[in-house]
Amino acid sequence: MRAWLMNISLVDGWFPATLFSVTAVLAAILLGTAIWETVAGSRDGGKRTFAVVVCPVVIAIIAGIAGLVIAWLLSDVFVVFGVELGPHVVAWAGCGCAIIGFAICYAVQHRGVLRAVAVVLTVFAVLSAATGIDQAYGEYATIGSLFGQDTYREADLTGMAKRSDLISVTQWKQEKADGSVRNIPAHGEVRKVNIPATASHFEARKALVYLPPAALATAKHKPALPVILMMSGQPGSPGRVFAAGGIQTMMDDYAQHHGGLAPIVIAADQLGDDSHNTLCVDSPVYGNALTYLTKDVVDWVKANLPAAQQAQDWAIAGFSQGATCSLQIGANHPDLFGTIIPTGSELKPTNGSESSMISRFFHGDRTAYEKQIPINAIRNHAPSNQMLVIGAGERDRESVRNVERIAPVAQQAGMHVTAVESLDNAHDWHAVQDTLRYGLAVFGYNTGLSDAKPKLVDYPNLKRISI
Known part of the structure; x- marks a missing residue:
């Protein structure tokens, strides 16, 4: 029962549909009742029109406009969240405030059953607006994710694959064609694992690992599969990457079209806690996040998985x-990563004012900080043969501007660059899914998983950004 409850979807399915439907029905009941009362009162010579109908409607309009303006100011003018949240979020804030204002005004005017209905409508309006905003942002995919919980099983994958048993993807395809590979599952598996922080001693939360069907098939040899190391935003977690990013569904779909082959995906924890912004560097503030990602995680994956x-x-x-x-890690470590797929990137790592950040995280060394700025990292390691698929939501104007500044620098440095914007999306996980889906196709082609070179025109929700 608990697992079922935690897995209820907040982004589609019966739960959000029920919330929206109940909210609409309750609002219609109250509005219909108000109109009926007004008509009945006018027949009796009463003059309750303003109090019963006009007043709640006026309050609803005022509250809705106030919600829209405040959300717009917070998101687009003062940018208190660090990014523009997009028109869908602003619209839901206005709609929710309008219904809440209407319901509260109605509750004040009435007694008994109608007041109770208005109170219930207020609650459902809050829940509906929150769910609508979450759908627009795509951050919390299930009820469990609201509480940082997931249903992924823990597993010890230490020694899952021996180096001597690995063959190339091309060789594995041949063995599959010869009938040596059997029992390829229809779907991959996601497991929660503890990656020891041997070198970094960084206090990371457990990582999530996606193993594609090819890694789970019965065969003498396993393919040495390409790997995607992926990180959430902040606040965030490895579980958020998989739930909000739809990683398993995306990778399973890719595997179904490529004979069970897909990348291994590692969602590693670069934060240590939702409230931490480590800047993905080694620092005295939150510990050695950079060493954890580039040494502990990479070494563990290469030593234990068919990678x-x-x-x-x-x-x-x-x-x-x-x-x-x-961006900063990929550009600074071309010896580890041949492809970089960022969505909604900042121009530079940020945690507080620049002077305070340099003092706290870099021991006052401005040069060390400057090396972590993506554009500087790209220039410092030019020429580079890396692949960069960089994206942003169309309605996330600041991130689009960031792409327009970063992509030309990367191209000048020799990188193979594709810059895209996700149509009708903002700074949200929907934009991530669009960008990553295309990035996966490019990465899969470059690593031999697919023989078909991807064309951007086949991804209608993406538009190329001119650089």
Whole structure:
């Protein structure tokens, strides 16, 4: 029962549909009752029109406009969240405030059953607006994710694959064609694992690992699969990456079209806690996050999973703060990552004022900080043969501007760059899914998983950004 409750979807299915429907029905009941009362009162010579109908409607309009303006100011003018949240979020804030204002005014005017209905409507309006905002942002996919819970099983994958048993993807395809590979599952598996922080001693939460069907098939040899290291935004967690990013569904779909082959995906914790912004560096503030990601995680994956060893077979990706991390780490470590897939990146790692950040995180060393700015990292390691698929939501204007500044620098440095915007999306996980889906196709082609070179025109929700 608990597992069922925690897995209820907040982004589609019966639960949000029920919330929206109940809210609409309750609002219609109250509005219909108010109109009936007004008509009945006018027949009796009463003059309750303003009090019963006009007043709640006026309050609803005022509250709705106030909600829209406040949300717009917070999101687009003062940018208190660090990003623009997009028109869908602003619209839901206005709609929710309008219904709440109407319901509260109605509750004040009435007694008994009608007041109770108005109170219930207020609650459902709050829940509906919150759910609508979450659907627009795509952050919390299930009820369990609201409480940081998931249903992924823990597993010890230490020694899952021996180096001597690994063959290339091309060789594995041949063995599959020869009938040596059997029992390829229809779906991959996601497991929660503890990756020891041997070198970094960083206090990371457990990582999530996606193993594609090819890694789970019965065969003498396993393919040395490409790897995507992916990071959430902040606040965020490895579980948020998989739930909000739809990682398992995306990878399973790819595997079904490529004979069971797909990348291994590692959602590693670069934060340590939702409230921490480590900047993905080694620092005295939150510990050695950079060493954990580039040493502990990479070494553990290469030693224990059926993973390819070369940089061209590794990608690093992320959203928001995780996108900034993927850019700075990927550009600074071309020896580890051949492909970088950031969505909604900042221009530079940020935690507080620049002077305070340099003092706290970099021991006052401005040069050390400057090396972590993605554009500087790209220039410092030019020329580079890396692949960069960089994206942003169309309605996330600041992130689009960031892409327009970063992409030309990467191209000048020799990187193979595709810059895209996700149509009708903002700074949200929907944009991440669109960008990552195309990035996966590019990465899969470059690493031999697919023989078909992807074309951007086949991804109608993406538009190329001119650079």
